[in-house]
Amino acid sequence: MARIICITNQKGGVGKTTTAVNLASCMAAIEKKTLLVDMDPQGNSTSGVGLDKNECDPNIYNVIMGDADVLGAIRPTELKKLFCVPSNGQLTGAEVELVGLEERETRLKKALSAVEKDFDFILIDCPPSLGFLTLNALVAADSVLIPVQSEYYALEGLSSLMETVERVRESLNPRLEIEGALLTMHDSRTRLASQVSEEVRKFFGEKVYNTVIPRNVQLSESPSFGKPIILYDIRSSGAQAYLNLTKEIVRH
């Protein structure tokens, strides 16, 4: 059965998509069959693995609304063991449309149950909010990976994120655990980065990954080529960091 990991933080721009795309591709590179589910209407994970957002029919929106089966929405990528359920702007409507529907929080969980046995890992990339799309991902997941940018504003939202995780654990998904907190865009030269990472370790204790993702320009260049970092520049510090993170996660 696949381990389902939800990658979320309502703070914007902290590296959710960069982590989802690169962790998924590193897992595929070490022969783990991996499914990347893009639950963000921006569709950044979809284009990050080289898919065209405008040509993806059916996509995660159709699956969530019950119009399509998840099997029909799964697409291959450049990596043999990496597959993706794409998203695009249609998904924006789902937040409002879900409000009035039955089982609005468990739609993703039900959809993924049909393919769980076919994968080693399923990673879910979330939008920067705590709405129904993120809620669906938290209900479907076994664990939560929280990217935290080494910046002050990124600290502010952590307690409301943990409150949401706790609420989901108490009601809709008792098995939900914290997979870990990942420091991202870390610039070890700045005082701010070391102060923030100290606070993050105080908040999450040993749940903070040993691997810290450095600020690395190749990581922000690779999406413009539609390639994960290991296909764009394997020697970069970003690629090495995500390979190390993968070893930490797959071993555990």
Next chain:
Amino acid sequence: MARIICITNQKGGVGKTTTAVNLASCMAAIEKKTLLVDMDPQGNSTSGVGLDKNECDPNIYNVIMGDADVLGAIRPTELKKLFCVPSNGQLTGAEVELVGLEERETRLKKALSAVEKDFDFILIDCPPSLGFLTLNALVAADSVLIPVQSEYYALEGLSSLMETVERVRESLNPRLEIEGALLTMHDSRTRLASQVSEEVRKFFGEKVYNTVIPRNVQLSESPSFGKPIILYDIRSSGAQAYLNLTKEIVRH
């Protein structure tokens, strides 16, 4: 009558809050009476001007829900001419609660009409989404300022943002204009930054501000002291850039 400017981009982490806080404080520094409205449940603008999110009663949530008058929610800040309507996590519930209510898109507009005559500028900081909170801000505003990070993923969302602005202009707010597009966190040493800024100028034409905000560590340090950049480090490149931007906007 105040010029009401909505600062929005559904892409996360592009510098919406940093622009809202620092533009508002620079306007106050040149004697323009300015109101900063925090429409993001994260409450980053609220803490960016030194207010305590947990001590703000009433706040923008109470105003939007009709439980409080905006006059009662306006707070002074360290700058004589800068005022703020704070927000906190309570606002998260508003997205869903607004779905069933009357006049759900015009609540902020109605609330601000009571104080428009008391300010020169009203700036609205938005969350990273195109939901009801951002919709309320677009309906209340005279114009939209769009921060664009000099990164590839930031380009992807621009067309759906413009579609939303167009839809609001055709239905709920015919006077809504593009105030401008602002390049943020710009690192002129990288090829990616110059490529992205070229694309942004193609997309927005002369609506792109001459002022470009450089990546500047003091800008990310200042929120941890609850101070806008002009009170934290006036000599920094970040402070100079936001002062220049203010001159561009106020003169226009």
